[in-house]
Amino acid sequence: MHSVFLATIPSPQQGVWYLGSIPIRAYALCIIAGIIVAIWWGERRWQERGGAKGAVVDIAVFAVPFGIVGGRLYHVITDPELYFAPGKDPIKALYIWDGGLGIWGAIALGGLGAWIACRRKGIPLPAMADAIAPGIVAAQAIGRLGNYFNQELYGAHTNLPWGLEIYQRFDPNNPTIPDQGPDGVAFGSIPLPDSPVQPTFLYELLWNLAVAGFVVWMDRRFKLGHGRAFALYVAGYTLGRFWIELLRTDTANHILGLRVNVFTSAVVFIGAIVYFIVARSRGPREDPELLSSATKSDEKEQAV
Incomplete structure (x- = not known):
């Protein structure tokens, strides 16, 4: 018997398919799937903590x-040269489906949206965030x-056995014109010069x-x-993002020779740790009665 091992990780041949004239983009499907998982899991955890059913869905609206905005x-503010430099098309700053969502902006404005919704329903925002x-x-x-499907967010060339093969993609309507964007298609799996690369x-x-599992474990053990x-999630995520950013080689703005997101990760990590320590003085986890009664009172007001 012969064992077959992949010397490298192959990339998908393309990141978009067409249903008639309608593009089906892998990036968009992954974002949608992630949102569904977050709402479903958040709803379960909210009810386990004593909250009323349906509250997470209402907040997600x-x-x-x-968060998406x-x-x-x-992304556009920190990488403006991708859209507003000479020869670039500014309208593509609106093309979310091509990739490019900065988690810091998503958390900030997403948190604002959640705060507005929580105030409307009388729900403590920190409890919902947990x-x-x-x-x-x-x-x-x-x-x-x-x-992965868009062939983006990778690092430098590597000879590691889990290196990622990235391919030259071409305009499917004109195979002679290279198109390394998500709309391109790889013909014959022609590798790019730096391939294989670090799959950051x-x-x-x-x-x-791993962070998701750690947060759940800590939450169950210490009733956070x-x-x-x-x-804890923010601290864990930013800790990982810090060292992963140091491996990335895609286009990014720099400060003192380091990518902007390296500094952002460090600052947000410190802020999260400080909050984690300070919030301990607020005592035990919120009373389940508080979480359930808040939504019930909101429902009564809407019924009047």
């Missing part, structure tokens, strides 16, 4: 669109699969899943409340 804004924390980081892991998207995917589970 505000948080998700806010915030994520795109952060419930959805593992689901959010799991959604980020699923979203990284979209980067995969490192982050696995790290995010008042936003501490969410702070």
Whole structure:
């Protein structure tokens, strides 16, 4: 018997398929799948903590669109040369389906949307944040699969056995014109010069899943409340993002020779740790009666 081992990880031949004239984009499907998982898992955790059924879905109606807009804004603001440099098409700054969502902007504006929704329903935002924390980081892991299909977010050349093969993609309507974007198709799997490369998207995917498991374990063991589970997620994610950013070679703005996201990760990590420690003084996890009564009172007001 012969054992077959992959010397490298192959990339998908393409990241978009067509149903008639309708494009089906892997990146968009991964984002949608991540959102569904985050809502489903958050709903389960919310009810386990004493919250009323359906609250997470109501919050998501505000948080998700806010988060998508915030994520795109952060990406465009921190990498403006991709859209506004000479020869670039500014309208593509709106093309979310081509990839490019900054998690910092998504969390910031998504948090604003969640705060608005929580105020409307009388729900403590920190309690809701604790419930959805593992689901959010799991959604980020699923979203990284979209980067795999788009052939983006990778590092430098490597000879490691898990190196990622990236291929030259071409315009499917004119195979003589190279198109390395997500709309291109690889014909004959022609590798790019730096291939194989460090699969940093995969490192982050696995790290995010580990963070989700760690947050759940810590939450069950110590009954975290008042936003501490969410702070733990933020600290865990940024710790991983810090070292993964150091491996990435895709286009990014730099400060003092380091990528902007390296500094952002460090600052946010420190803030999350400080909050995690300080919030301990707020005492035990929120009373389940508080979480359930808040939603019930909101339902009564709507019924009047």
